[in-house]
Amino acid sequence: MDGRPVLVCTEYEDATADLVIAELNRRRVPVLRFDPGRDFPAPVVLAARIGAGDTSRTKSGGWDGRLTVGERTADLSAVRALYHRRPSPYPTNSGEQAARFAAQENRRGLGGVLGALPGCLYLSHPQAIARAEYKPAQLDAATRAGLTVPATLITSDPGEAKQFCSEQPTIYKPLHAGAYEVEGEPAGIWAAPVEAGEIDGAVSRSAHLFQAQVPKVADVRAVVVGEQVFAARITAPPGVVDWRAEYQSLSYEPVACPDEIRGALVRFLAGFGLNFGAFDFAVTADGAWWFLECNPNGQWAWLEDVAGLSITTAIADLLENGASQHD
CATH class of the missing domain: 3.30.470.20 (ATP-grasp fold, B domain)
Known part of the structure; x- marks a missing residue:
């Protein structure tokens, strides 16, 4: 692939990434798109080298080698940016020990090299994301940055939750927007008002985030x-x-x-x-x-x-x- 490429890591159906790729194509910026969790080890092929014995190593050091997707190849030392959008997770749900081992090796091998490219801009780095x-880290960082944060309680104690909800109008929100189903259908868990009288022992089963409701x-x-x-x-x-x-x-x-x-x-x-x-x-x-x-x-x-x-x-x-x- 001629020129310094942009790598785009995302799932197959990603209309948001399509907009950015179309704009980069219009500017004639080389783009290599793939989904690490689905495309590796085929059709994606990785060959990365580092160390004193590597005669092909660039003067700037760091990982060198190539990443091939089908018939297109990118020089790892020349990647200008990596757009980490919405890649599929490396599959680890197989019951076979060998398959689980391979999935973890892929995540740490390909994912590790992609996260350590020399001179590469990350939007954003997967580990930073x-x-x-x-959310606890976010709320702390927002406070330190000077943003106004509503009073927040994270607890597994029903008594603490009941007391907090009795002090002001309160909402509950999940700490992670993961997949959730109701009667087999995908469902979202939205932020919702909660009153002290609704709090019961179920709070003790996991961490809960309660927050003062902003008017x-x-x-x-x-x-x-x-x-x-x-x-x-x-x-x-x-x-x-x-x-x-x-x-x-x-x-x-x-x-x-x-x-x-x-x-x-x-x-x-x-x-x-x-x-x-x-x-x-x-x-x-x-x-x-x-x-x-x-x-x-x-x-x-x-x-x-x-x-x-x-x-x-x-x-x-x-x-x-x-x-x-x-x-």
């Missing part, structure tokens, strides 16, 4: 690419706590991000080593922005369309330039 997905008049999703911030005000019908449960009833408009919030978002991402984040805020009648959470690999394509935000261009710029202060 994984660290930032922990919001709207929400904001702020998408940060590098140091650029794209924000949209989201208005839901009255009484809706979690706007994600009412997509068809929402209205959107672009909104300017206050300077103090912008600076805090950049500091938040820098602390985790991220080049991207999709932040959610609750906005009160006095215009205050209350931090709720950050998805370090969140969706944004629908927001670009409905609010007229040029996020695709910003991501393509970052990947094409292959350099960032957060590297």
Whole structure:
């Protein structure tokens, strides 16, 4: 593959990645797309070398060699950027010991090399994304960055939960937005109000996140690419706590991000080593922005369309330039 390529790691059906790839193609930036969890060890083939005995090693050091996808090959030492979007997990659900061993070797071999490429910009690094997905770490980082965070309790103690809920209007939200089914059908677990009288011994079965309910008049999703911030005000019908449960009833408009919030978002991402984040805020009648959470690999394509935000261009710029202060 001629030129310094951009690697795109994502699942087969990813319309969001398609937008970025189309823009990079328009700019004639070489792109190699694959899904590590499904495509390795075939059709993806890895041959990576490092160490004093490697005569092909580049002057800059680090991993050298090639990554081949079908008939296309990328020089590992020349990768300008890696876009870690939504790759499938390396399969480990097989009951066969050999298959489980191979899956872990693939994850640590291919995944390890892809995470240690010399001179490569990551949007974002898989390990940085994984660290930032922990809500307790997010809330701590947001507080340290200067963002306003609602009172929050994480507990497995029903008594603590009941006391917290009796002190103020409270919502419950999951700590991880994992797959969940109800009667065999996919279902979302949205943030929802909870009262002290609803708390029972079931709280002791796992960690629970309870948070003071912000008296919001709207929400904001702020998408940060590098140091650029794209924000949209989201208005839901009255009484809706979690706007994600009412997509068809929402209205959107672009909104300017206050300077103090912008600076805090950049500091938040820098602390985790991220080049991207999709932040959610609750906005009160006095215009205050209350931090709720950050998805370090969140969706944004629908927001670009409905609010007229040029996020695709910003991501393509970052990947094409292959350099960032957060590297």
